[in-house]
Amino acid sequence: MRDKTTSLADAVAVLEDGMTIGIGGWGSRRKPMALVEAILATPVRDLTIVSFGGPDVGMLCAAGKVREVVFGFVSLDSIPYDPNFARARQAGELAVRELDEGMVVAGLRAAAQRLPFLPIRAGLGSDVMTYYPGLRTVRSPYADGEELVAMPALDLDVAFVHLNRADAHGNACYLGPDPYFDDLFCLAARHRVLSCERIVPTAELVGSAPPQALLLNRMMVDAVVEAPGGAGFTSCVPDYGRDETAQRAYAETAAS
């Protein structure tokens, strides 16, 4: 089996200007922050970001890396709004596709399943439809004839996710209570980058969590980076909780 371990810098070297990237985690929880910081150190720009947004989105926006954000929300959880994202929006700097968060899930699932779209009820009647002119509806071919949103596949060039434990081949598990949508991000992407708190032998990985927590297998991952603390200041329970002091400092710096 292949050894996919690499460095943070090498893992983000695959990025090219204008790519669409997906970032795992949720809000200010289990974000691949070490990888995000590695992206900040590259010259890449004009990225389209798909994220259940937290400080990942804010930092990339503040660094001028982002052309477009595909999002349902951007929040730091214990601090409602990310000031960097708010500032970029309020400066009119960003293109956005603002979606219901369930539509983001549907778009990732469509991409994961190589479908052009998936039908969903969410979005109908809301201004999500107004400000996303390319969004279409589809009519059920069955007797009900319901007209639903045809959420287009969110095909990703690269996905970045952070989990608690992984082996060198790209098998990985989460140890906290929620997988978020990190498996979907990997399935939706052509190239998949995984960072983790600790790389362990496969036997130890499998022994460290119930089988249901083995979220990623090696056919879903191309590169593995050991990055202890690599989700900080966002949470990565049970390894560590959110560093609220560091998050507050981030938000205050961003707001000043």
Next chain:
Amino acid sequence: MSGYTRAEVCAVACADLFADDGEILASPMGTMPMIGARLARLTSNPDLLLSDGEAYLLADTPPLGGAAPLEGWLPYGKVFDVVAAGTRHVVMGANQVDRYGNQNISCLGPHERPTRMMFGARGAPGNTVNHRTSYWVAKHAPRVFVEAVDFASGVGYDRASGAAARFHDVHRVVTNLAVLDFATSDHAMRIASVHPGVSVEDVQSATGFSLAVPDDVATTREPTDEELKLLREVLDPKDIRSKEVPNG
């Protein structure tokens, strides 16, 4: 007002939102809806399911900020399944809400360049077309109750047609002054009840559009002794509720 506070009236009005919901998931966003959902489970609706705000369901009803034993697992992915299945009642906040119950938590000003960026649409579009939705507004004011929202995150009655109407059910709006509903012929917002000590004029003058007013406006019910005891001794002994709604 004697014997109970305005915040306690609000807590009970929030609890009453869930009274007839049966065995579904309560998703209260914010302090007062959370107190309300927990009070409902201890009184009118013991079948209600409560989440810890992360990924677990609570077997017991803890005080605000407290922990409780668990009864189940409900990570975000499963919450979306519940939304689609419709076995949920969400109580969201609203930066703006209009007469048909359209709600904005996304941004103020033009969408291409907002004057104020907030959360984004979040789950509001999906919530409102899939299951019962209510709103909590801690400070009833004309800047919240507007003629037209800048961005419709949550879908109101005038925008819900076809497949969006099938499960659409915007139930009530509870504020620090009143309980509002949509029980009118065209689903325009109506005063369902004013809180004790509040007049219809107080509510109307804090609202940026004309409310439907029944001939005989009810008064929001007073908390029972049992409810006051639960609020003060069990659910919110630190009186966080009064920080959200000061006694006026």
